[in-house]
């Protein structure tokens with residue numbers, strides 16, 4: 001098949017950038033990485049990118065395709081070639097570019113190191129005659145997804161919060177942190193949570209979910225950050241504005257069935273600090289963006305909201321286990337309205353959704369076993 005790519009080239013010495021178009025003949029099963037290899041071998045040996053395993057496990061080949069991070073060795077090119085679409089390939093975001101598609105991963109590794117990505121068992125190591133440290137399947141479930149991370153940086157590339165604040169620890173480092181916070185053999189859980197709750201940590205995530213959408217390994221780093229937040233609150237590390245903010249959401253939903261936005265800032269930042277934002281609040285009010293605080297806006301069916309709160313409280317599944325329980329419940333949720341039912345009916349590969357994957361030689365849309 002004929003495959004085209006538009007690749008952003010970057011020369012470190014001169015600082016010049018140029019979008020170069022290539023077209024090559026590639027086998028139907030070719031991935032983006034295969035196509036880059038063909039270009040490098042046969043067309044332009046100066047094209048630079050990283051790779052190693054070619055099987056989605058080393059995490060070397062992260063780059064952007066049409067503006068979103070992908071693993072080049074996971075992205076198949078067949079559908080693009082069939083559609084005649086020429087994707088734009090560029091380096092990952094939020095990291096300095098070294099050359100072409102190669103980024104400097106040092107800031108990424110610095111953040112991973114900052115969360116202490118090793119087990120602190122609180123003892124000197126196994127001694128002769130020691131028994132195994134058994135971790136139960138339930139305990140493992142809390143950190144199963146986080147353990148799948150290959151540290152490719154695709155999540156970091158897409159992180160909005162990091163774009164605004166490069167000091168933010170970011171999704172990969174925080175997911176790594178959760179991997180050790182949730183490990184029952186680690187002896188420094190509270191110290192870790194205190195550190196991760198500081199500025200540039202857990203609570204600086206804006207919950208945009210881009211990291212989750214782009215992670216090629218199903219780590220769900222935003223969920224990992226939610227688990228850290230839940231664990232921090234469970235351990236009583238909740239005097240920072242981020243934790244107060246989250247707790248106010250719960251209180252507000254329970255008491256009125258709505259988010260009481262007008263009170264959100266004073267409850268999060270304290271009354272004195274909120275005074276600084278009065279001018280901004282007045283502007284929002286003028287544009288109808290701030291509901292009047294009195295009388296409080298109470299939902300008609302607030303009893304349902306309160307009952308739900310009481311059920312969750314009675315279950316007493318707190319911390320990371322609560323997030324895992326929520327994920328499981330969401331995956332079992334029944335369609336509740338026509339649009340949702342239509343989407344469920346359509347399935348992930350129906351009209352208007354992703355094309356169904358098939359192997360070379362198979363008919364498009366045929367059932368695969």
Ligand code: SF4
Nearest residue numbers: 149150152153155215
């Ligand atoms: S969380 Fe996912 S996207 Fe982020 S570094 Fe790990 S594997 Fe890559």
Ligand code: SF4
Nearest residue numbers: 159205206208209211
């Ligand atoms: S959800 Fe949070 S960590 Fe993930 S990309 Fe958005 S801001 Fe970054």
Ligand code: FES
Nearest residue numbers: 053054059061073
């Ligand atoms: S080359 Fe190893 S993950 Fe792509």
